[in-house]
Amino acid sequence: MPAETAPAETKPAPKARPARPPRVGLFATCLVDLMRPSVGFAAVKLLEDAGCTVEVPSQTCCGQPAFNSGDRATARALAEQTIREFARFDYVVAPSGSCAGQIKRHFPELFADDPNWAPKAHALAAKTHELVSFLTDVMFVSQVDATFEGKVTYHDSCAGLRELGVRAQPRKLLASVDGLELVEMAETDVCCGFGGTFAVKYGEISDAIVDKKAQNIVASGAPTLLAGDLGCLMNMAGKLQREGREVKVRHVAEVLAGMTDEPPIGER
Structure with missing residues (x-):
């Protein structure tokens, strides 16, 4: 009998970019806006070079200082504003792991007891990314x-x-x-x-x-x-x-x- 041959190795399918240009809302962050706008312009260039369309909607603070200080009322008010402004985008991208982490990890926590806002917070969190990880992990740059x-x-x-x-x-x-x-x-x-x-x-x-x-x-x-x-x-x-x-x-x-x-x- 002929010797058994090993099954052919299955190669993973190549990663592909989204079928259409993703619509990205840039969460510029307070410090970038006030102290280092060049970071925001660099983020836009990187995102556009990756094939995204980029908008910078009306925004304020992500609420992290209030959240970390125990002022949940202010943190929630700021989070609600962010959720409303960024809900329409395919992705939310921030040139900051700190602000992206606040939206992705702590917005759902803020609204855990609110049946109206909790789904909205989770939906926003699911599409929020730090800039460089978005480029590599989502856009495959x-x-x-x-x-x-x-x-x-x-x-x-x-x-x-x-x-x-x-x-x-x-x-x-x-x-x-x-x-x-x-x-x-x-x-x-x-x-x-x-x-x-x-x-x-x-x-x-x-x-x-x-x-x-x-x-x-x-x-x-x-x-x-x-x-x-x-x-x-x-x-x-x-x-x-x-x-x-x-x-x-x-x-x-x-x-x-x-x-x-x-x-x-x-x-x-």
Whole structure:
């Protein structure tokens, strides 16, 4: 009898983009709007390059500061406004793991006891994504058309990493940037000490945490620090500059979009 042959290996079907251009509502975030609009413009470019149509509807805060401070009434009011404005989009995308995490993980919690709003909160949460993870995991972007000369190190912000699983995605796209070399710092996944209202309530503890983070950034030898949350970036940039360090600080979207004409965060 002829020898049995092993069954042919079944290859997974190739991933495909959505059949039509997805309509994306950009949740720009308060800090981007007020402190670093260039991040919002970079996010729009990346999304449009990926084949999305992008709109920026009327919006305010995601409500995270109120939520973390125990002011659930204000958090709910802000969440209701966000749900109403973004319900019409295919996806909601934020250049911030922190704000995306608030919508995706905590909006349903806010309305758990409300039969009217709970379905709306869950529907919005299901289509909300952090920017870089949306590009890689939903739009299947594997490379970008950008150039950045030199070494960078990357900080994994707490909310993006722990609430949304954002870690490999930015590194995947950074690997496609011409001229860029990623150098991992020690304890890249350890908190920078910002934590929104945490830094206000526990200033001494926050400073001790960011001090250790700054040491790891400098020890990496990379002249540029990247991350995906502007709050974390501003906190780390402030510490580095107060210590007289020469490390430049940027949002990862600016580098991926090839939009680095603006001075680094906190510099004139």
